[in-house]
Each structure stands twice: as structure tokens, then as C-alpha cells.
Amino acid sequence: MAGGAALAPSASASKRQDYPGGLTLFVFRACMVAATGGLIFGYDIGISSGVTSMDPFLSRFFPSCTGMRQTRRTAANSTASSTAS
Numbered sequence: 001m002a003g004g005a006a007l008a009p010s011a012s013a014s015k016r017q018d019y020p021g022g023l024t025l026f027v028f029r030a031c032m033v034a035a036t037g038g039l040i041f042g043y044d045i046g047i048s049s050g051v052t053s054m055d056p057f058l059s060r061f062f063p064s065c066t067g068m069r070q071t072r073r074t075a076a077n078s079t080a081s082s083t084a085s
Helices: 025-051 055-061 063-084
Strands: none
């Protein structure tokens, strides 16, 4: 885990020189591409995880899983109703 921000500045920190490079167009574009890729990846993961748990998707592409899912639901419902009584 990065802990650079938690460290106390050393005595030679005042003698340290900053990097003289500035924000160039190349650096800006590279950062924008990386940030956009992260946003698209996060959006894709959020949408895909919701779709893959939908019953129509599972019954069409994974019919064997649909039967197991129905069995689990009925077992969970019967357990919940018997403990509630």
C-alpha cells in the first residue's frame, strides 16, 4: 500500500528541485485516454453484471443454470416461510 503522503517531509525537502516539465499535449491526451478507458470499463462492468443476472438472459444462454436457480429460489422461499411462522 502506498504511504508516501503519510511520511513526514525530510530535512532535504527544501533543497529538492521540482521536475521542470510541464503539461504537454501528449501528456494531456494520454491522461484523457486512460481516464476515458477507466470510465468505459467501469460502465461496462456495471451493465454486464446486471444483465448476466437477469432471468431472460440466463434462460436463453444458460438453460442449465436456470433450473438450478429456480431450485434455489424455491428452497430459499420455503426456508424463509417456515422460519417466519
